[in-house]
Amino acid sequence: DAGVIQSPRHEVTEMGQEVTLRCKPISGHDYLFWYRQTMMRGLELLIYFNNNVPIDDSGMPEDRFSAKMPNASFSTLKIQPSEPRDSAVYFCASSMTAFNEKLFFGSGTQLSVL
Amino acid sequence: RKEVEQDPGPFNVPEGATVAFNCTYSNSASQSFFWYRQDCRKEPKLLMSVYSSGNEDGRFTAQLNRASQYISLLIRDSKLSDSATYLCVVTRNFNKFYFGSGTKLNVKP
Numbered sequence: 001d002a003g004v005i006q007s008p009r010h011e012v013t014e015m016g017q018e019v020t021l022r023c024k025p026i027s028g029h030d031y032l033f034w035y036r037q038t039m040m041r042g043l044e045l046l047i048y049f050n051n052n053v054p055i056d057d058s059g060m061p062e063d064r065f066s067a068k069m070p071n072a073s074f075s076t077l078k079i080q081p082s083e084p085r086d087s088a089v090y091f092c093a094s095s096m097t098a099f100n101e102k103l104f105f106g107s108g109t110q111l112s113v114l
Numbered sequence: 115r116k117e118v119e120q121d122p123g124p125f126n127v128p129e130g131a132t133v134a135f136n137c138t139y140s141n142s143a144s145q146s147f148f149w150y151r152q153d154c155r156k157e158p159k160l161l162m163s164v165y166s167s168g169n170e171d172g173r174f175t176a177q178l179n180r181a182s183q184y185i186s187l188l189i190r191d192s193k194l195s196d197s198a199t200y201l202c203v204v205t206r207n208f209n210k211f212y213f214g215s216g217t218k219l220n221v222k223p
Binding site: 031033035041042043045048050056091095102103105106107108 | 148150156157158159160163201209210211212213214215216
């Protein structure tokens, strides 16, 4: 299996622009998670899906952030408009249905908003 | 209060040393416990699960103390390749994973 695949690896954009991050989970995994990592705040859970349905989005910082999972093999995290404080590494992770299965992370997207 | 708290370090130890990290969690309803390892500019990867009875995987030993709400990781005979950040993780409400900020380990020759 190819593992969790994220794109792009790096994104540099200007304040106010729309940013879309993409994730393909491991086939057969029913849970998908979006995390953000910064030096100051560590790894923060933004949102997670079960069987393509958003279960908990309480970590999404504000309305500028949105996430979708149109099918079992694809998810997007969108920031519109982007701000410099959104600069971080964004990780996607997936896990199987079983109770408290381990997380498999993608390589992350390094986002820089200038 | 943070769900999971860790000493950020860094812990600087010579090769061959034994080093231990602790982390504490705030919610007694936490269900499962893990240690993840993260190399610089890489994604976190599972190192080991932590069971109530304690468990060992080669040079690594993990312990859980539910009464005091802390988790420990012991690394024996440290290798240069053990240099990384170690993340303590707890879960609650099924599949909701809470990560600590990590403890940085530097193993020196």
